[in-house]
Amino acid sequence: MLLLATGDVIAYSYAPGRPGFLSGAELLRALPPGAPGAPGTPGAIAVDVVAEDVMAEPSWDMSPSTMLELARRARSAILERGFDGVVITHGTDTLEETAYLVDLLAGRAAERGAIVLTGAVRSLDEPSSDGPRNLASSVVAAADGALRGAGAVVCVNDEVHAARWVAKVDATSVAAFSSAPFPVLGRVTGGRFERLSAPPPRPPVFAGDPASDVALIKTYPGIDPVLLTAVVDAGAQGVVLEGTGVGNVPVELFTTIAELTEWGIPVVVASRCRTSAAPLDEMRHGAGLATRVGAIGARGLAPSKARCALMVALGTGGIDAVRDWFRKL
Incomplete structure (x- = not known):
């Protein structure tokens, strides 16, 4: 599995003497011991994750070119590089836009692997930080074959939302996202992904270069x-x-x-x-x-x-x- 890390709140630490953003590899090492994707996790829930860092603006100022680059890298990772799933960490302000753009451009990649976007409302050092939990749940969801064909999804607060339906509805709660009035696609519970509903129809096939303006x-x-x-x-x-x-x-x-x-x-x-x-x-x-x-x-x-x-x-x-x-x- 490939992790594309773009920084933002999910990766930010206020640690004394070393404030700043953790890399994708450091994010994986910050997962609780035994969490899927954490280095050295044994047993059936072990997932081999390769981390790559993507230079990106803050989510609230993310350019269309960066969003398109993330979409292309996710699609290429599955179709050309052989990864069976992709997780993208992203700021929450424009998470729903990037997720939908990734979904629109996924094409055949959506049939071959899962593409999961996630983020966090609280930084790593805040009490009850939601970042590690969201990342671990996203790895679980992306590793589950039940999401193949669903297209890009957003996984936060243990819920998995279709990119077409999801919206940020609360700026400060860890339950920041909702698909209402549509259902969530599934939940991550007990280290497993549970499918709850069918995804929306896939978008029209696309071949060309999107406009950015x-x-x-x-x-x-x-x-x-x-x-x-x-x-x-x-x-x-x-x-x-x-x-x-x-x-x-x-x-x-x-x-x-x-x-x-x-x-x-x-x-x-x-x-x-x-x-x-x-x-x-x-x-x-x-x-x-x-x-x-x-x-x-x-x-x-x-x-x-x-x-x-x-x-x-x-x-x-x-x-x-x-x-x-x-x-x-």
């Missing part, structure tokens, strides 16, 4: 349409709008959405609410009006994940290809 704009009553053209003028290859309800955006934006669509700039409409994965133009009660001027529905994705999806979709071709990719999502 996609803008995300939160809409509000009275929003000036110039905000959309400004991000495009600055280089954005696509735009995600965070709307309200089932995916409503102010009518003042409709003309600009139509213009951007004519220019070949896809505009995806997501919602700040939990919504159905049904196509936006099939919603009732007048919802989805923006699709009549060219907008693309986000298929129930949270705005931040819709941005990841649009990054990938832009690698499939022009605006018609993007629209078709989202239709299959």
Whole structure:
């Protein structure tokens, strides 16, 4: 198994005279004796883990290029290097975005091995640090064949969440992540992974180079349409709008959405609410009006994940290809 370590809270120590981040190998040595992945662990739960460190920004400032690099390294580890699973340690602020981007790009790697992302809310020296426990549970989950085919997942607080469904819902609790209203995929208990539900359908097959410059704009009553053209003028290859309800955006934006669509700039409409994965133009009660001027529905994705999806979709071709990719999502 491969451990890709990016630093952040799960690896931070305030030890006197030596504060700083532990390497991936040091993280494994910090696991409790006998934990899966810990050096020298005997018996049936022993897992051989190779640690590699990845230079990365803090999670709250992680660039799309770093997220894409993690996705490529995880996929390559399974398809080209022969690892049967990958664990990625990551800060929690943008853990769900990186996990979903890794999921979208996993391709055949998702069928051959598990890809598990984890992090921690408390640093290593804080009371009741959740890092070692989360890492040990992630190794257990990644070593279990039951996760093959599930795609990238997030393992925290002994729960395993699908990348498409998981969201950070609490900034300070060790129970920081939830998949609600969807179920967790499983739990790690007694040193074993227990499968509890089926994963979401796999995303469309992807072959190409994702875009890294996609803008995300939160809409509000009275929003000036110039905000959309400004991000495009600055280089954005696509735009995600965070709307309200089932995916409503102010009518003042409709003309600009139509213009951007004519220019070949896809505009995806997501919602700040939990919504159905049904196509936006099939919603009732007048919802989805923006699709009549060219907008693309986000298929129930949270705005931040819709941005990841649009990054990938832009690698499939022009605006018609993007629209078709989202239709299959």
